[in-house]
Amino acid sequence: MLTDKLIQDVEPIIEEIYYDDFIQGLIRGDIEKSSVIHYLQADALYLDEFAKIYAMLIAKADSRETVKYLLGQMEFLFDGESEAHETLARSVDMPYEEIIEAGEWYPSADHYIKHMYYNVYAKENIAFTFSAMAPCPYVYKKIAQMVLERNTFENDHPYRSWFEFYNDDMDDTVDVMFDIINRESGNMTQKDITVLRKNFIQSTEHEKRFFNMAAIKERWMEVGVNA
Numbered sequence: 001m002l003t004d005k006l007i008q009d010v011e012p013i014i015e016e017i018y019y020d021d022f023i024q025g026l027i028r029g030d031i032e033k034s035s036v037i038h039y040l041q042a043d044a045l046y047l048d049e050f051a052k053i054y055a056m057l058i059a060k061a062d063s064r065e066t067v068k069y070l071l072g073q074m075e076f077l078f079d080g081e082s083e084a085h086e087t088l089a090r091s092v093d094m095p096y097e098e099i100i101e102a103g104e105w106y107p108s109a110d111h112y113i114k115h116m117y118y119n120v121y122a123k124e125n126i127a128f129t130f131s132a133m134a135p136c137p138y139v140y141k142k143i144a145q146m147v148l149e150r151n152t153f154e155n156d157h158p159y160r161s162w163f164e165f166y167n168d169d170m171d172d173t174v175d176v177m178f179d180i181i182n183r184e185s186g187n188m189t190q191k192d193i194t195v196l197r198k199n200f201i202q203s204t205e206h207e208k209r210f211f212n213m214a215a216i217k218e219r220w221m222e223v224g225v226n227a
């Protein structure tokens with residue numbers, strides 16, 4: 001199956017994400033508050049846009065089942081994932097709404113979402129966009145699983161429930177995306193299959209950059225637009 005290859009392709013990147021500063025800071029529980037805030041500001045914007053990409057895929061879906069899946073995922077993003085964000089907001093002792101008010105499209109998050117939009121606009125088959133979107137649930141599931149297998153957390157660890165959320169709640173999202181990628185790739189040329197593989201690898205690298213963006217509090221260079 002193609003998705004077995006995709007999983008193999010990105011294994012080294014996922015191992016790097018595990019050892020990068022953001023995830024290690026969450027594991028130790030001593031990540032800088034400003035990094036958590038930076039992450040939440042970027043991620044709130046990212047998830048809203050991710051939901052809109054699901055909406056755009058509805059028009060391209062070729063079965064009711066896929067439409068229902070896409071609608072369910074939009075609802076999950078708006079309701080379910082806010083639980084994970086609330087855990088992070090609690091850890092920095094600030095109301096979530098106040099944190100995200102100052103959100104901006106920082107460079108790495110900006111690049112990542114545009115990678116997905118390119119596939120929506122340039123490619124008719126939804127498998128192209130799904131190959132760019134699938135690392136979103138896949139990487140979080142995989143990282144959460146690795147973290148919980150390799151570490152023991154006290155009950156009052158501030159980020160334990162963040163890892164538990166992504167360990168428990170990502171399977172359905174990943175499975176359906178993988179099913180569609182496998183099914184559609186069965187009728188594709190080798191050249192298009194290579195595009196699917198590259199999309200998946202690139203989005204996994206975007207996930208790494210997104211966490212790193214928060215760790216270093218990445219910003220655009222300031223230029224005077226009002227001068």
Ligand SMILES: Cc1ncc(CN)c(N)n1
Nearest residue numbers: 043046136137140207210
């Ligand atoms: C950037 C990013 N990637 C993935 C996820 C998990 N849905 C997330 N919340 N944010």
